[in-house]
Amino acid sequence: MTEQLQFIPFKSRSDKGWDEAWDLYEISFPDCERWNAADYDRAFGDPHFEADGIWRGEEFIGILFHWKAGDFHYVEHLAVSPRLRGQNMGSKALAAFAEGKRVILEIDPPEDEISIRRLHFYQRLGFVENPQEYIHPSFRKPFHAHRLVLMSRPGPLTNEEARDFADFVRERVLRYSEHEAPTLPRLA
Template sequence: MENEKEKQTGMAGECVIRRAVPADVPEIGGLLYQVHRVHSDVRPDLFRAGARKYTDEQVLAILADEKTPVFVAERGGRVVGYAFCIFKQFLNDGSMTDVKSLYVDDLCVDADVRGAHIGQALYRYVVDFAAQKGCYHVTLNVWAGNVNALRFYQKVGLHIQKYGMEVILPATDPGAATEKKERIRFERLTNPEHPMYPQAMALYRQSFPYHELREPLSQARILFDPAYRFLLIYDGEMFVGLLLYWEAEDFLYVEHFCILPELRNRRYGQKVLEELRRHPKTVILEIDPPEDAISIRRKGFYERNGFCENPYAYTHLPYHLGDTGHRLVIMSAPEPIGEETYASFLRFLKERVMVDAFGESTAEV
């Protein structure tokens, strides 16, 4: 029965799910790097960048052990996903019952084919296999910052079993303290006379097309609005970028966000979004429609950092007289926004954010 089932085609199109064999090890190794990168992005203090969980020799040993079954998803002759599993059972334990568990040690789908439901097919296969083997339940662990994985597992029907908690202690070794990386920090700018304002505005103009830029007078005036946050981003004492957002009653709206070009691909964007997501309110931002390679990569960046696309047909109000506005896609975290929040967002945009977009108000700067 088991061998017959392993030969069946999975539910994700042409994908076949089967037991892993030694010939799969090189492709499994590539996927192990992908998973580890997610973990090192979420917790760089715990996971070394550029590493992987298992060596090829360790994977071969795992494949040879009946207590650690590994399944792969194969598509077009290529391994595009895997599930590492471990049988667990506390026999004759003084405090635990004798139930048999299948623990999912690792589950991965190649980033190139995500969205094809291969992860769901792998998970269903693992659940069926566990039931066939007489297991009581299937369990796994998810790191708190891995929001996409958490959302996926909740979607396929997993529920929270227990919480892992920690407190990170201050360094007590003076040598360790000097080596510890300083956390990214923000400085709010509230006056156009601030010495950093010219440099900040140079980056602002460099980072966005004209139709997404405020008129200079409008940008200077809104610095005084208590709901507006013009934040300079620093790594220690080094200026790295800008985070410009509004705080409404029930959400944050990120109007502009940029990192210095020479510092991109150094995870500053990810670190900023991590800090932003710590806020208890929903975070809303906009991106260009994903219609070319750059806009598709940008959408993927926000998705990897916990943001969801929303289905609303949305046109941003114009920043300049004579313009008609520009079509954008709304993204939000930690989850999509409902129609009530969307309506509130549109009102806030019209009545607060864009009320002086053309810089024609008579208010004093």
């Protein structure tokens, strides 16, 4: 019998599994999409934020860092340990997390083989690509805003939901970045 996946929130950087989670975080995301480690010390106390380790029994599987804002959940970072890739762990984890929730996430524009595969991965899990153009500010200096595609489940975002999401990123998430005065993620 396969053990069920568990989402166990980290409360500090000294928690069991944090070092493995941090190593995975650093190899899985580009510098502009990552926070500094010390920024998590502040974010752990934010009631909207949760940094989950994904576990199968005592085995560390991956990370799911997410935010709760009003009617939606924003998946900021999802990564599975490289030794487990290809075993549908990411699919299982995201499907379990998203069950019964309004979920928003961002992906790179589907312009190359990897980004197209990523789009199809999320589509297989019931996410839809949204038409609103979205510019996301980088979290770290030097700041380089970059275009991302908003995906949502169980259906597309209204323009109002997309604006609310962009406002949430600007007003809440960017507090934990290197921005002194958060830059507005734009909907074009």
